[in-house]
Amino acid sequence: xxxxxxxxxxxxxxxxxxxxxxxxxxxxxxxxxxxxxxxxxxxxxxxxxxxxxxxxxxxxxxxxxxxxxxxxxxxxxxxxxxxxxxxxxxxxxxxxxxxxxxxxxxxxxxxxxxxxxxxxxxxxxxxxxxxxxxxxxxxxxxxxxxxxxxxxxxxxxxxxxxxxxxxxxxxxxxxxxxxxxxxxxxxxxxxxxxxxxxxxxxxxxxxxxxxxxxxxxxxxxxxxx
Ligand code: CA
Numbered sequence: 001x002x003x004x005x006x007x008x009x010x011x012x013x014x015x016x017x018x019x020x021x022x023x024x025x026x027x028x029x030x031x032x033x034x035x036x037x038x039x040x041x042x043x044x045x046x047x048x049x050x051x052x053x054x055x056x057x058x059x060x061x062x063x064x065x066x067x068x069x070x071x072x073x074x075x076x077x078x079x080x081x082x083x084x085x086x087x088x089x090x091x092x093x094x095x096x097x098x099x100x101x102x103x104x105x106x107x108x109x110x111x112x113x114x115x116x117x118x119x120x121x122x123x124x125x126x127x128x129x130x131x132x133x134x135x136x137x138x139x140x141x142x143x144x145x146x147x148x149x150x151x152x153x154x155x156x157x158x159x160x161x162x163x164x165x166x167x168x169x170x171x172x173x174x175x176x177x178x179x180x181x182x183x184x185x186x187x188x189x190x191x192x193x194x195x196x197x198x199x200x201x202x203x204x205x206x207x208x209x210x211x212x213x214x215x216x217x218x219x220x221x222x223x224x225x
Contacts, residue, residue: 005029006051008117011041011068012083013060017106021054024110025117038063042071045078052079052101052120054113057089069098077146079120079159083108094196097203099158119187124159134169136213136225141169148208155207160185164200168214168224177221197221 008030012018015036022032033048035041038059045053053072057065069080082093082103093100101120104113124146132143140149143166148155157165167184168176176184178194186192201222205212215223 005031006121007031007033007048008052008054009033009035009041009045009048009050010054011035011038011059011065012054012056013037013058014056017056017083020110021113024114028114028118030117037061038065038068041068045072046075050078051124052081052117054081054083054117057082057084057093066092066098069100073099073156073158077157077159077162079124081113081116081120094199097199097206099161099203101159120159123163123185123187134172136169136172137211139208139212141165143169150208157204157207161200161203161207164197165204165208168222172225173223175217175220175223179221181221 005028008025010018010021010032012021012034013036018034018036022034025032033044033050035044039061041055042063055065055068059065059068065082072078072080079101080099082100083106084090084093084103085106087105090103090105093103102116104116134141134143138150142149146162148157148162148165163185164181167181178197181197182190182194186196201214205214213225217223
């Protein structure tokens with residue numbers, strides 16, 4: 001079977017779930033690398049430069065899924081799809097600013113997982129026209145390299161944060177509603193609500209600086225530039 005679609009790292013200690021995820025993703029042509037705890041997972045992640053990480057929240061050993069996600073985030077913007085056993089972990093995933101790109105609550109259908117992985121990778125790969133850099137003040141949004149830079153400094157953003165910044169950059173000076181942002185950035189496959197937009201806008205402001213020209217337009221949504 002071919003493995004041309006790239007590498008997926010799966011960090012999951014439940015062997016049944018890991019095997020199922022492995023089976024379904026390999027069927028889709030991915031190369032799948034399994035790790036059963038956070039430490040091994042980070043090791044594989046560092047060595048293999050995967051397209052995406054599928055990450056269980058509850059892991060044995062020194063690092064739980066949240067710790068692993070933080071470390072992955074410190075090293076770049078590889079998408080992370082969380083697997084969680086409990087609804088209350090979802091609030092932590094959304095609330096702790098971990099930069100998860102999506103999550104699934106167990107038990108989930110493996111087909112749903114494959115659909116989510118594809119959707120994340122579609123968003124990551126799609127992107128606007130190549131070689132385009134949008135400049136706003138001293139902020140450069142490099143849409144081809146998927147990098148945000150202030151001066152010489154590359155700001156580490158999650159996939160979704162960058163997608164939001166890219167969408168805003170495509171619509172410079174326009175007031176965009178939360179719904180427009182949801183449709184444009186999260187797409188039809190997203191089940192979240194408009195609060196998601198606010199959380200990500202807050203993250204962009206925090207990471208890119210308080211002088212980021214990303215204004216709240218009362219009664220509408222947001223305007224960039
Ligand atoms: Ca677990």
